[in-house]
Amino acid sequence: MNRRTAQDLQAAYCKLFAHFGPQHWWPGKTPFEVIVGAILTQNTNWGNVEKAIANLRSHRLLSPIKLKKISVSRLAVLIRPAGYFNVKAKRLKNFIDFFFAHYNGSIRAMSKKPWPALRAQLLSVNGIGEETADSILLYALNKPVFVVDTYTRRILSRHKMISPDSDYQTIQKLFMDNLPCRRALFNEYHALLVCVGKQMCRTNPVCAGCPLKHFRGVPC
DNA sequence: GACCAGGCACATC
DNA sequence: GATGTGCATGGT
Numbered sequence: 001m002n003r004r005t006a007q008d009l010q011a012a013y014c015k016l017f018a019h020f021g022p023q024h025w026w027p028g029k030t031p032f033e034v035i036v037g038a039i040l041t042q043n044t045n046w047g048n049v050e051k052a053i054a055n056l057r058s059h060r061l062l063s064p065i066k067l068k069k070i071s072v073s074r075l076a077v078l079i080r081p082a083g084y085f086n087v088k089a090k091r092l093k094n095f096i097d098f099f100f101a102h103y104n105g106s107i108r109a110m111s112k113k114p115w116p117a118l119r120a121q122l123l124s125v126n127g128i129g130e131e132t133a134d135s136i137l138l139y140a141l142n143k144p145v146f147v148v149d150t151y152t153r154r155i156l157s158r159h160k161m162i163s164p165d166s167d168y169q170t171i172q173k174l175f176m177d178n179l180p181c182r183r184a185l186f187n188e189y190h191a192l193l194v195c196v197g198k199q200m201c202r203t204n205p206v207c208a209g210c211p212l213k214h215f216r217g218v219p220c
Numbered sequence: 221g222a223c224c225a226g227g228c229a230c231a232t233c
Numbered sequence: 234g235a236t237g238t239g240c241a242t243g244g245t
Contacts, residue, residue, distance in 0.1 A: 041226050
């Protein structure tokens with residue numbers, strides 16, 4: 001653990017939490033719905049994902065067994081609003097196949113697997129990368145794993161806590177080595193980073209009202 | 221009409 | 234190993 005880094009990460013968290021308050025993530029009704037959302041939200045606005053999930057719900061398809069039975073082409077039509085619908089339909093199906101092959105479609109059974117081993121398994125599924133795997137572990141299965149996304153990288157890079165080309169695991173390790181290993185903290189912190197990231201200007205270095213303004217001597 | 225959004229896999233060099 | 238590209242909708 002690096003004392004300065006730990007202090008900075010904790011200070012940033014406090015600023016974000018004081019400004020935005022609790023985010024109550026992930027916005028999914030069940031662990032399975034969280035997993036579906038994690039795959040559908042890849043490089044996509046969450047609002048579009050909600051439309052796709054609403055379609056699945058209105059057709060009563062938001063269950064492992066129903067998605068197991070549906071064809072990829074019909075699934076693609078239903079998730080169309082989420083974008084990349086052909087790719088994502090295959091990815092959802094890949095996950096479902098994996099889910100039944102290893103855990104008989106049971107969240108409880110999957111959750112019993114030690115998370116480092118489960119993470120490796122998830123990464124072997126075509127269409128599940130590091131962020132999606134970690135989102136599933138943290139938000140669907142309540143494992144103490146930090147999720148790194150575009151916003152996390154952008155914010156830490158701007159405040160000179162990482163170099164812009166740091167890889168996923170380096171950034172994840174920064175958080176996990178320097179914060180208490182608490183699921184609730186990792187959950188809230190990532191949600192808060194997304195929250196501030198959404199309103200952060202990507203070009204203008206000074207954002208009025210940003211809770212991280214001048215954090216570590218950087219305008220915002 | 222351009223730009224962007226809570227990535228990932230694959231081809232190419 | 235690093236870099237580039239395809240995938241696609243909907244909001245601003």
